[in-house]
Amino acid sequence: MKQPAFLEWLFHYKKENLKGDITAGIIVAIMLVPQGMAYAMLAGMPPVNGLYAATIPILLYALLGTSRQLAVGPVAVVSLLVYAGISPLAEPGSDEYITLAVVLMLMVGVIQLLMGALKLGFIVKFFSHAVISAFTSAAAIIIAFSQLKHVLGIPLESEHTLMMIGEAAGKLGEVNSWALLIALGSITLMLIVKRFIPALPGPLAAVLFGIALVYLFQLEGQGVSIIGEVPGGLPSFALPVISVDVLLTLLPTALTITFIGFMESFAMAKVIAVKEDYRLSADRELSGLGLANAGGAFFGGFPVTGGFSRSAVNYDSGAKTPLASIITAVLIMMTLIFFTGAFYYLPNAVLAAIIILAVYKLIDVKEAKSLFKLRPIDGFIWVVTFASTLIIGVEQGIIIGIVFSLLVFIWQSAYPHTAELGYLEDHNIYRNVKRFPEAVTKEGVFVLRIDAPLYFANAGFTEDRLDQAHYEKPKLTHIVLDFSGVNSIDAVALHEVEKWKHDFDTRGIAITIVEMKGPVRDIFRKAGWKEEDLHRTIQDVDPLRA
Template identity: 55%
Template sequence: MLKKIIPAIDWLSHYHKNDLRGDLSAGLIVAVMLIPQGMAYAMLAGLPPEIGLYASTIPLIIYALFGSSRQLAVGPVAMVSLLVFTGVSQLAEPQTEEFVSYALLLALMVGVIQFALGIFRLGFLVNFLSHAVISGFTSAAALIIGLSQLKHILGFDLPKDSIFVILYEAIRGIGETNLTALIIGVGSIAVLLFFKKKLPRFPAPLVVVVLGTVFTYLFKLNETAGVNIVGDIPQGIPSLSLPAFDFASIGALLPIALTISFVGFMESIAVAKAIAAKEKYKINSNQELNGLGLANIVGSFFSAYPVTGGFSRSAVNYQAGARTGLASIITAVIILVALLFLTPLLYYLPQAVLAAIIMVAVFGLIDIKEAVHIFKIRQADGWTLIITAIATLTLGIEQGILIGIAVSLILFIWRSAYPHVAELGYVEQEDVFKNIKRFPDAKTYDHTLIYRIDASLYFANMAFLEEKLREAIAEKNASNVILDFSAVNAIDAVAIDELEEIIESYRDSGVKFYIAGMKGPVKDLVKRAGWDEKYGDKINFLTVKQALNTVQ
C-alpha cells in the first residue's frame, strides 16, 4: 500500500549499484543544463533569476519520491513560465515582491488542483485537450515566448503587447539597437543551435553562460556598452515560508491556475509515457498528478513557482543514463550547492544570453510538419489547430487554449450528432456485409434494407438517424429493416424511446424491424425497457446473416 503512495520506495528498495553511474551522470548533466535554464525561465515568468533556481531544487526531490516516472526531469519550463507571467502580470508589476508572492500562491493553487485531480482519479479530464489544440497552442505560445525575449537581444525596451505590436515596435526602433547585446544574443543562439544539431547531449547552455559572463566581466560590457546583466543573485538555499493567502487573488488566479495544471500535466505525461514505453514500464496518470501536485505544493513553501516535466531536459536525462528518480535528487542537490557557493559568479551574466537560451528552446516547439500532417489526415482537426493558434496569437494565452477546447468539443458534439450510417450488401467472396457505396458489387435484397449505425445512440443524434432511416426505407421501398447494432456501444433512455417510436410508427405501414449484433450493455438497457416482451427474438440476432435468413 505504501509503495502505491510513495513509488520511490519500490526503486529504492531494489536499487542496483549498476544504476548509480547512470544516475550520477544524468544528475550532473541535467543540473548543468538546468541552472541557466532555470534562471532564464524565471526571467521569462517575470521573476528574479534565483526563483528559477529555487524551483529547481525541492520540487525535483518531491517529484522523484511521489511521481511514477523514473526519468522525467521536473522543473521550470518555458510554457508554464509564460503562463505565470500572463496570469500574474495582471495583478502586479513583474520583478516586484508582490509579483513573487502571487507566483508562489499560484504554485500552491496549481499543486492543490493537480493533487486533487490525482486523488479523485480525474486524470481523464486532460483528454479534453485534443492533440490538435495542444499542437496549435504550443506553436503559437512558442512564438509569443520567443518574441517576448527580443527586447533583451536588441537591447532596448519593447511593449508587453501582441506579437504584431512587438514586431512593429522592434522594426520602428531598430536604430536604438545595442550592437553589443545583439552580437552576444545572436552569437549565443548560433552556439546553441550548433550544439543542438551536432551534440544534442552536450550542455550547450552552460557554454554560452560561461562565455557571456567571462567576456562581460573582462571588458565590463555592462558599463562600457550598456549590456544588461543579471546582477546580484542572493546566496543560500530557499527558506521555508508561507505563500500569501488572499481570497480575491485566488479568484483572480484561478483561470490561469487551471490552465497551468492541465497544460503542465499534458506536457509532462506525454514525455513520461514516451520514455516509459521504451523502458517497458507503465506510467500511472493519477500518480503523476499526485507527484506533480505535491512538487508544486511543497515547492510553493520554498519560494518555487509552478513546475512540470520538460521535454528537452527529460530527453537529456534519459539519454545521459538516468535509471531512477535518484538522478533528479542528485540534480537538486547540485543546484542547492550552486545556490550556496556559486551565485556570485553569475553577477555579470548578460540577459541576452538567457534570452537566447529561451528562444532556442521554444522555437523548437513550433511544428509546421505536425500541422500539415494533421490537415492531411482530417481537415476538421487541422482547422482546430489553426483556430487555436490564431486565437492564442491575437487574443492571448488563456483565451487561445479555451477557444481551442471549445472548438474541439463542438466538433466532437457535431460528429456524434451526425454519425456515420451505411446501407449494407453481402460480399459473397468474403462472406461479409459491407457498405454498398464502398463495395458497389455487394449483393442487396429486394424490399429488405440492411442498415448499420456506426455510433452510440443518444438524444442528440436520434433525429438524424430517423431522417436517414426514412430516406433509406422510402428509396428501397423496404418492408423489412435489419439494423446492424454491432458498432453501437451505448444507448440512452431517450434514444430507446425514440427508436421504439420509429419501430411502432412503421408497424402500421407493414414495415418490420429486426436488430442484429446487439452488444451486452445495450441489450441490458433495452431489456429494462421491456423490449424482450415487445419484440421477442426480432432483436436478439447475433449476426446480420441470421436476421437475413429469417427475413428471406
C-alpha cells in the same frame, strides 16, 4: 495501499545504476542552472527564483512520482502562462508579483494533489492532441518574440506579439549592437556545441561566453543589460499570503497550468517508461507534481512540471532512478550557496538566446500538415487553436481550442456514420454499397448499419436517415437495422427506436434489429422486448439474399 514511490526504488537500488545516475544528475544540473534563470525571467520572476524552483520541487517529486527519469523544474510554456496570468495584476519582478506567483504555485499543487487523490488523471484524455500541439506551437512563437527586447537591447512596451514586432521595427535605429551580437553569438555557439561537442551542455557554454564578453569589454556600461546581484544562500521557508480574492482571480490560470503542465509532463514520462518497460500511474504522477508545486511554494518558487528537453537529456545521460534528480537538486543548492556571484555579469541576451533555442523545436508545423492529411477537421482544430493563442492570448487560446474541439466532437456524435448495406454473394457477407458498388440491394428492403452509440442527440439523425430511405424507396416494406456498431444506447434513444417501429408499422413497413451487442440487449430486455427479437443476426434474416 501502495507504498511511496521513493521506497520502491530506494530499497531495491542497484549499484550498477549509480554511475549513470551521478553522470545524469551532474549534466542536468549544469543545464538547469542557466535554464532555470532564463525561465524565471520569462515568467517575470527574478533569476534566483528559477534556481529556487529547481531545488525543493525536484526533491519532493522524487517522493511520490512514478517516473524514474522525469526532470521536474521550470519549463518554457508554464513560465509563459505564469507571466500571462500575473502580469496584468502586478509589475513583473515586484514583491507583489512574486507573492502572486508563489500563491499560484500553491494553487496548482493543491489542485494536482486533489486530482491525484480523487483519481482524476483520466481527465487529460479529453484534451485533443491537435489542441495541445497547436497551443504549444503558438506559445513557442510568443515566447520567442517575448525575448525580442533582450535580443535587441531596447525597451518594448507592447505585450501582444504582432504589436511588439511592429514596435521593434520602428526602433531598429536604437538597437544595441552588443546585445544583438551576444544573443546571435550565443545561439550560434549552442548550435555548434550541440553539433560537434554534444557532451558539453550548450547553455553552459553560452553563459560562459556571455559573462566573459561582458566582463572583458565592460559592456554593462554600454547599455547591455546584465543579471547583476544574485542573492546567495538556500531559499528560506515562508508562508504564502493568501486571500479569497487572489484565489478567485488566479483560479483560471491555475487550472490552465495544472492541465497543460501535467500533459507535458506525463507525455514525456510515458515515452521514457515505454522505452524502459515500466508502468506509470497518471494519478500518482499528479500527486508527485502536486507535492512538488505545493511544497515548492513555501520556498519562493513558481509553478513547475516535467520538461521535455531536460528529461530527454537526463535519460540519454544514463539516469536509471530518481537519484539522478536528487543529485541535480543538491548541485543547484551548492550553486546557490557558493556560486551565485559568478552570474553577476551574465547578460539577459544570453538567457533570451537559451529560451529561444529551447522553444523553437516546439513549433510543430509537421503535425499540422499530418492532421490535415489524415483528418481535415483535426487540422482545422489545430488552426483555430493556433490562431486564437497567437492573436487573442495564451489562456484564451487554449480555452477556445478545447471548447472548439468539444463542439466538433459533439457535432460528429450527433451525426454518426451510417451505411446502407448490400449483399456480396461471392463472399456471403453484407457491405457498404458506397464502398462496394457491386453489392446487391432490393427495392423493397433497406439495410442500415449504425456505426456509433445511440443516444438522445443522434437518434433524430438516424430517424431522418430512415425517412429519406422511405422517400427514395416508395415500395419499401422491410427495414433492417444492423446494430453491430452500436456499443451502447440510452433510454431516450431506446424510446425513439420503439417510436420508429410503431410509426413504420402503421405505414406497413416492418423494422427488424439484428447484431445487438450484450450491453444493448440488456437495455432492450429491461424495456420488455421479446428474447427472440434480441438475438437475431443478419444471417438469420438474410434480407437481401436471393
